[in-house]
Amino acid sequence: MHTISGVVKNQSNGETLIGANIYLADGVTGTITNEYGFYSLTLPSDSIEVTFSYLGLISVSHSLYLTVDTILNVELDDGLFIEEITVNANSNQEKVNSTQMGMDEITVKEAKEIAAIFGEVDVIKVLQLKPGVQSGSEGSSGLFIRGGGADQNHFILDEAPVYNPSHLFGFFSTFNADAIKNVKLYKAGFPSEFGGKLSSVIDIRMREGNRKKFNVTGGLGLISSRLTVEGPIVKDKGSFILSGRRTYVDVFTAAFNEGNKDNEDWVQIPNYSFYDINLKANYDLGDKDRLFLSGYFGRDVFLYKADDINFNFEWGNANATLRWNHIVSSKLFVNTSFTFSDYLYDINNTFDEFDLRLGSGIRDFNLKTDFSWFPSSKHKIKFGLNSIYHRFSVGRFSAGNGTNLNFEAGSEFHAGEFAAYFSDDWAISSKVKLLTGLRLSGFYNEGQFYWAAEPRFALKYSVHQNVSLKANYSRMAQYIHLVSTSGASLPTDVWYPSNERVKPQFSDLVSAGVSIALGKDFYISGEGYYKWMHNQIDFRDGANLIVNDELDKEFIFGKGYSYGGEIYLEKKNGMIRGWIGYTLSWTWREFELVNDGIPYHPRHDRRHDISIVVMWDIPWARKKFPLTLSATWVYGTGNATSLPTGRYIMSGIIGQNPYQFVPLYTERGSFRMPAYHRLDLGLVWKLFPQSKKRFKSDLTISVYNVYNRRNAFFMYIDAVYADGGNGFNSTQLPEKFEAKTVSLFPIIPTITWNFKW
Amino acid sequence: MRFLIIIIAFLVALSCEDMETVIEIEMPPIEKELVIECYLEAGKPYRLMLTETKNYFDNLDECPFVRNAIVVITHAGQRDTLTEAIFFNDNCDPNDIIPYGFWPYLNHDSTRFFNYGSNTLCPHDFDNSFTVEVWDTTGRFAMSTTQFIPESPIEQFFSDSNNSGEYYALLSTMDDINTTDFYRFVLHKTSLTKKRSNGVASIPVARNPKFDRTLDDGGVFAGKEVTTASNYRFKSGDTLIGTIYHIDKTYHDYLESVGDAQSANASPFGQPAVVKSNIIGGQGIFAFLSYDRDTIVVP
Incomplete structure (x- = not known):
């Protein structure tokens, strides 16, 4: 037996390719590249023809007689000047052959072809179009995966956890598509190297930068602009990429405010902006060693100044990763990473001479090492260690006027999280593969130590070369918890560690399904799942979550469970591409102190969820100006919500409005908002893509919510008064009550100009 | 170009539309409960407002007050039955010349009004609790207990x-x-x-x-x-x-x-x-004001 190994790269920019296929002529024996473009395939001595392929790139085949261990590094051409790109069939084959299930992968190329709200390409919103993934509410980039909460998703950017992956109160994700190479979402079958959150892993890899030549790319959009600079540090030895993005709505609002500063009737418009910067550099220290340094810094800034009020609210993430890839041998690859993650929010409010400051945050230092060992063609073994130091700042609060009125509160916790893992993906026969894995995790805080054994199993049985049956089981543990009563991810939500009172959360997920490859074009999968979630956290009614040194006394504990099925049809190749996903699911929460202990549906419970995504390269468009049209239609059962079913009048001791009503909520989550559906259209118009000139550009036109549906953001009951007022401090009775929905986004057309030089 | 301007103007107009929509929903009927709102003050007469809960979408003209109930406040074994305010008619119409058609008990320093009261002055007693009990003509019963706590200067x-x-x-x-x-x-x-x-x-x-x-x-x-x-x-x-x-x-x-x-x-x-009420068998609040x-x- 001998091993063929190496790294697969994109010839045009020298970047490594994640998930490139390496297959022999039989179409069955093969592997894929890992997150660093490395592959290893151990085969008997023989004459072989090995084909390297990657979606959208031209496949390359090599014939050789394998008599010794062989290093074969391959570069695949993007075929920019070739009219027809040979597409590969192996990506579907790999999905069928793999033990992995419950995984979705998207490329930025796909994301850029799909219409986006305000033209902001958002890889997370594309994930929301996959089955089993729900957005929390209209426009939100929050993810609710197979019944899990928004805080149960493990966002990793180049291996560094990102604790608040959104801008603008959740409407945009923090991930700038220009700096992203690849996104993988695991919603089941979690690899053993991942842990720490219950419901999903979103593994986001940044681009490495062009190793061949310098490039400048950018775009001008409706609300933001982007600019990316990349190039070789030393040609074919190392590269860098620097990418920035900033919104400019605040520039206009500041100008409006300035222009109206003498207008007494003018109500100041708050200034809001966000920006983020991605930086990455890499360098080959030799044939077997490669060093990476990557970083992210992003901030949202909300400013309001009027009369005596000066309100400044800032929040954001900072991440850094230092990685060392080392090829120990053709069969052993090791990656060692040191990462830094920081999330904080900070509110500074000055009113007259009172100052109020409120903030919270989490900071991590994380050291991990991961080994990939390919002892034979039948085994892929992974093992590694991980150690994290967490620092939690919870509810830092100070207020006062500097003289006789001053308060301070807040807590700080220092905790450690540890893990060791092992997994073996074993090809028992040509039909059966079994993945067994175990992750041992632990957590230490305030003298309390918790540990958990998290087994992972996955079984694949090939009924046919193109059809396989799969099943898996995963246990996940989560030691840190998001303090949020909103049901959505807000910047003011606080991460809180497990301690003596707050036990770790656990989930057990079983799923089973079928994968079918229909030729080189179509892939179909169907999965059913049941997930149990233990030690789920909610908060007692009326909990004080802002200034509270004993925050954990406000926690209540319960359980959750979710079950359902997903069907997915995908076509990645050809002139018409896209996918259709359908999810049928039920999600429940059960807390002794909520809803009288009766199970209820949380807000993100959604019975039916349909996504249809189509991308079409218009065949009759002129070659100088090729057009790609995309259409996205989504449908979802309305969110579960709670409404008061009864009311009574209350006078109060200070004689408030005598017609003030106290609403009575009887059952949690017993109402449904109207069904959600929306059509988005996008058009990417490339301008002279085949020109030999270096400068290239395109226009992207998108229309969000084409038929202008008023999708409900939330629902409430309103009192209608004869005088049209709101009844506050009124001594009149309302005429009637009526249920109303509030929508956020009507039809929104956007045009974005993108360029590359 | 003109066509483009018209399209843009149309889209902008759509974007500026009111984003609230009135919808029809079906509310399950609730079990109507007695609502007691009663604040005791040392040296002041007993006063109590007795109403009932309503379905949220019930007609707002529907009378909220519970008539002809037996309301008793007990302290140190002394039972004091509160008298219902004088109703001039049974219309209970909020738009009547006298709203709801009754002459309420009022407190001296605010807009608070009550439909049950007594001339008995609430004693200044740290040791014994106060209990309110209400029976209405449909057989509903609600009660609660509270205790005097000293003022905090x-x-x-x-x-x-x-x-x-x-x-x-x-x-x-x-x-x-x-x-x-x-x-x-x-x-x-x-x-x-x-x-x-x-x-x-x-x-x-x-x-x-x-x-x-x-x-x-x-x-x-x-x-x-x-x-x-x-x-x-x-x-x-x-x-x-x-x-x-x-x-x-x-x-x-x-x-x-x-x-x-x-x-x-x-x-x-x-x-x-x-709502966390201390009324057993109903809603509302029974509290001592110190x-x-x-x-x-x-x-």
Whole structure:
């Protein structure tokens, strides 16, 4: 037996390719590249023809007689000047052959072809179009995966956890598509190297930068602009990429405010902006060693100044990763990473001479090492260690006027999280593969130590070369918890560690399904799942979550469970591409102190969820100006919500409005908002893509919510008064009550100009 | 080009539409419960408002008051039956010349009104609890018990100015480190009632407190001075009335949960809150009001 190994790269920019296929002529024996473009395939001595392929790139085949261990590094051409790109069939084959299930992968190329709200390409919103993934509410980039909460998703950017992956109160994700190479979402079958959150892993890899030549790319959009600079540090030895993005709505609002500063009737418009910067550099220290340094810094800034009020609210993430890839041998690859993650929010409010400051945050230092060992063609073994130091700042609060009125509160916790893992993906026969894995995790805080054994199993049985049956089981543990009563991810939500009172959360997920490859074009999968979630956290009614040194006394504990099925049809190749996903699911929460202990549906419970995504390269468009049209239609059962079913009048001791009503909520989550559906259209118009000139550009036109549906953001009951007022401090009775929905986004057309030089 | 402008204008017009939509929903009927709202004050007569819960979409003209009920307050073995206010008719019409057609019991310093009352003065008794019991003609029964707790004296009540000549007011009391305490701080300006310009009828200003906050002695206040302050909003010569109610946990929880329930309805991020009532078999609150009140004139 001998091993063929190496790294697969994109010839045009020298970047490594994640998930490139390496297959022999039989179409069955093969592997894929890992997150660093490395592959290893151990085969008997023989004459072989090995084909390297990657979606959208031209496949390359090599014939050789394998008599010794062989290093074969391959570069695949993007075929920019070739009219027809040979597409590969192996990506579907790999999905069928793999033990992995419950995984979705998207490329930025796909994301850029799909219409986006305000033209902001958002890889997370594309994930929301996959089955089993729900957005929390209209426009939100929050993810609710197979019944899990928004805080149960493990966002990793180049291996560094990102604790608040959104801008603008959740409407945009923090991930700038220009700096992203690849996104993988695991919603089941979690690899053993991942842990720490219950419901999903979103593994986001940044681009490495062009190793061949310098490039400048950018775009001008409706609300933001982007600019990316990349190039070789030393040609074919190392590269860098620097990418920035900033919104400019605040520039206009500041100008409006300035222009109206003498207008007494003018109500100041708050200034809001966000920006983020991605930086990455890499360098080959030799044939077997490669060093990476990557970083992210992003901030949202909300400013309001009027009369005596000066309100400044800032929040954001900072991440850094230092990685060392080392090829120990053709069969052993090791990656060692040191990462830094920081999330904080900070509110500074000055009113007259009172100052109020409120903030919270989490900071991590994380050291991990991961080994990939390919002892034979039948085994892929992974093992590694991980150690994290967490620092939690919870509810830092100070207020006062500097003289006789001053308060301070807040807590700080220092905790450690540890893990060791092992997994073996074993090809028992040509039909059966079994993945067994175990992750041992632990957590230490305030003298309390918790540990958990998290087994992972996955079984694949090939009924046919193109059809396989799969099943898996995963246990996940989560030691840190998001303090949020909103049901959505807000910047003011606080991460809180497990301690003596707050036990770790656990989930057990079983799923089973079928994968079918229909030729080189179509892939179909169907999965059913049941997930149990233990030690789920909610908060007692009326909990004080802002200034509270004993925050954990406000926690209540319960359980959750979710079950359902997903069907997915995908076509990645050809002139018409896209996918259709359908999810049928039920999600429940059960807390002794909520809803009288009766199970209820949380807000993100959604019975039916349909996504249809189509991308079409218009065949009759002129070659100088090729057009790609995309259409996205989504449908979802309305969110579960709670409404008061009864009311009574209350006078109060200070004689408030005598017609003030106290609403009575009887059952949690017993109402449904109207069904959600929306059509988005996008058009990417490339301008002279085949020109030999270096400068290239395109226009992207998108229309969000084409038929202008008023999708409900939330629902409430309103009192209608004869005088049209709101009844506050009124001594009149309302005429009637009526249920109303509030929508956020009507039809929104956007045009974005993108360029590359 | 003109076509493009028309399209853009149309899309902008659509974008500026009202984003609220009235929808039809079906509400399951609730079981209608008695609602007791009764605050005891030492030296003041017993007063109680007795209503019932309604379905949220019930006709608002439907009478909320519970008629002909037996209402009894018991203290130290003494049962005092409250008398229903005088109803002139059975229409219970809020638009009647006399709203709801009855002459309510009123308290002296605000707009509070009641439909059951007694001339018995509430005793100043630390040792014995008070119990309210209500039977109505449909067989419903509700009851509750409360206890007198001593007032918490005002420690500081003053105003101070900034450079602009505007004043804030500070109100505080000392917390007892040996007990778990709850407070309600209220600040009024000028008076609890004032005369209309015609000098005849009084209009309430008590319903417009400058602040009305519930606080507990957890966190920053444990065993220390419990303090709250207004913004810089007063001028020299203003009369300020500060009141600190020393309240029990049930009343504190009731106030907090009512506030949460009211704000949850209108907030996209609010969680529905169950009103925490201390009425067994019904809704509402039965609480003892112990308070210290002071008046200052902004210098």
